[in-house]
Amino acid sequence: xxxxxxxxxxxxxxxxxxxxxxxxGLWEKCVKCDAVLYKPEMEKTLDVCPKCDxxxxxxxxxxxxxxxxxxxxxxxxxxxxxxxxxKFKDVKKYKDRLTAAQKETGEKDALVAMRxxxxxxxxxxxxxxxxxxxxxxxxxxxxxxxxxxxxxxKENIPFVCFSATGGARMQEALISLMQMAKTSAVIExxxxxxxxxxxxxxxxxxxxxxxxxxxxxDLNICEPxxxxxxxGPSIIEQTIRQKLPKGFxxxxxxxxxxxxxxxxxxxxxRDKLASLLAKFTRKAAV
Amino acid sequence: MNLNYLxxxxxxxxxxxxxxxxxxxxxxxxxxxxxxxxxxxxKSTKLTENIxxxxxxxxxxxxxxxxxxxxxxxxxxxxxxxxDELHGDRHFGDDRAIIxxxxxxxxxxxxxxxxEKGRTVHEKVxxxxxxxxxxxxxxxxxxxxxxxxxxxxxxxxxxTPGAYPGIDSEERGISESIAQNLAxxxxxxxxxxxxxxxxxSSGGALAIGVGDHLNMLQYSTYFVISPEGCANIIWKTVxxxxxxxxxxxxxxxxxxxxxxxxxxxxxxxxxxHRNLDEMASKLQERLVSQVDRLSKEPIDxxxxxxxxxxxxxxx
Numbered sequence: 103x104x105x106x107x108x109x110x111x112x113x114x115x116x117x118x119x120x121x122x123x124x125x126x127g128l129w130e131k132c133v134k135c136d137a138v139l140y141k142p143e144m145e146k147t148l149d150v151c152p153k154c155d156x157x158x159x160x161x162x163x164x165x166x167x168x169x170x171x172x173x174x175x176x177x178x179x180x181x182x183x184x185x186x187x188x189k190f191k192d193v194k195k196y197k198d199r200l201t202a203a204q205k206e207t208g209e210k211d212a213l214v215a216m217r218x219x220x221x222x223x224x225x226x227x228x229x230x231x232x233x234x235x236x237x238x239x240x241x242x243x244x245x246x247x248x249x250x251x252x253x254x255x256k257e258n259i260p261f262v263c264f265s266a267t268g269g270a271r272m273q274e275a276l277i278s279l280m281q282m283a284k285t286s287a288v289i290e291x292x293x294x295x296x297x298x299x300x301x302x303x304x305x306x307x308x309x310x311x312x313x314x315x316x317x318x319x320d321l322n323i324c325e326p327x328x329x330x331x332x333x334g335p336s337i338i339e340q341t342i343r344q345k346l347p348k349g350f351x352x353x354x355x356x357x358x359x360x361x362x363x364x365x366x367x368x369x370x371x372r373d374k375l376a377s378l379l380a381k382f383t384r385k386a387a388v
Numbered sequence: 389m390n391l392n393y394l395x396x397x398x399x400x401x402x403x404x405x406x407x408x409x410x411x412x413x414x415x416x417x418x419x420x421x422x423x424x425x426x427x428x429x430x431k432s433t434k435l436t437e438n439i440x441x442x443x444x445x446x447x448x449x450x451x452x453x454x455x456x457x458x459x460x461x462x463x464x465x466x467x468x469x470x471x472d473e474l475h476g477d478r479h480f481g482d483d484r485a486i487i488x489x490x491x492x493x494x495x496x497x498x499x500x501x502x503x504e505k506g507r508t509v510h511e512k513v514x515x516x517x518x519x520x521x522x523x524x525x526x527x528x529x530x531x532x533x534x535x536x537x538x539x540x541x542x543x544x545x546x547x548t549p550g551a552y553p554g555i556d557s558e559e560r561g562i563s564e565s566i567a568q569n570l571a572x573x574x575x576x577x578x579x580x581x582x583x584x585x586x587x588x589s590s591g592g593a594l595a596i597g598v599g600d601h602l603n604m605l606q607y608s609t610y611f612v613i614s615p616e617g618c619a620n621i622i623w624k625t626v627x628x629x630x631x632x633x634x635x636x637x638x639x640x641x642x643x644x645x646x647x648x649x650x651x652x653x654x655x656x657x658x659x660x661h662r663n664l665d666e667m668a669s670k671l672q673e674r675l676v677s678q679v680d681r682l683s684k685e686p687i688d689x690x691x692x693x694x695x696x697x698x699x700x701x702x703x
Contacts, residue, residue, distance in 0.1 A: 241702035280701035287574035313566040333553030
């Protein structure tokens, strides 16, 4: 190999690296109004479109990051990892789907649980990762939720859940269904003890999660425009052979029909929940 | 094709057809065909045994949905005595997809709640094909809380294609009504015994399915999403429903191995509909023994065991 050959690959490598540094990916489009948005700016607005106020989806970690105080955080139930009990296989093996989702999101499964503080108030919070298998609930989501809630129960500190999910995870079949019963049971213990549980539904919340932990909050809350329901719109349309009314299953629809207590804008989420929880725990105003 | 028989049962249908013909001939002539009929009967039984020993998950889905499959009302009239139906959720209406009321089981008062698909066309429409709306689950909840007050064991019979996916259902909070039942059943201070008698489809089944003991009739099914729904999402076609049924493990055998189902109640040869009385008496015998056992347990111990069992799902 000549000295030139030795140099050329390194040159080309450098060039590739350089091209990655080009500020591509600094811009994104609002999925609703198509406005071109500058990403660093979006961090300040908490991923809410400054043009049309559309609340973009945020990942579980980003969600907890924007919600909890920066100090005294501790992630919970990380030891709970997915198991493919049914050896489920369709066109792909469930095991391989899990590995792919883990690689893509950097998460072990679709729920992140943390103990932390909200304006100094000790609290346990969990958030769904929609990018992991559509935020679907199988064993890990149910178990992590339950372990986190149990800590809130034992320490009698408020519990908050941010959900974003398509529902129960098919690939874990009835084990997924039973997570509905499991999570509902622990929530009922919180309720009997008088430990506040706030369920915040972010777009979207459907199926088995909606029919269990998401609608059992002392307070049920939605972000503006988020959709939540039991059956997805296409299933309902197929069943009744009718077009659905405009705004069906949106936060505003849910408020009107009495399913939720209020709609809270993302930028107000911390302040509002802190103020609500202070009242429920009979603490001084924050 | 004989519609009283499923596709994989057609060889049995043919034999039964022959037996029927011979019986007609035998009745109208002097020829004694008794021996031949007995021989065919034996052959038909053997054939049924053979076919039913090799059922796939999808075959069992079909048996569970068989048009002649016994429904909640068939069992209520045979397993219980002195049944008084109670109606209404006290808020909106009375959902006929769920039947509930007080009755006696072996002389002892109990609360019975079950999903009902309806037999005739008229009845199917009235019962919404066994797909409850929120008021159905709220009626069930009202009756369960009543059972708690009066210390009556709760017996539920599960048989539904799912909670009703409609505009009105969503408007009145179908999700909340299911979730509320799950929460309250987890701590109801009276024994709860749940039995899947046909089709246990997803949240609509679980909404009356949380308790101390879960039975499945041998050829009933229990799933998180219908095999057709699962196939549609994963394979993008309902024709893959048999594969989906297999993959999800919808039968009592798989679910008992997973520790979710406690007991499989054997069905008569060829399924519950071939001998309803035998099935009902078997179910009655099991329920009587289960109520006896659970009623003896101190209620706090029973509730703690129920809770720990819920917590263990998937471990």
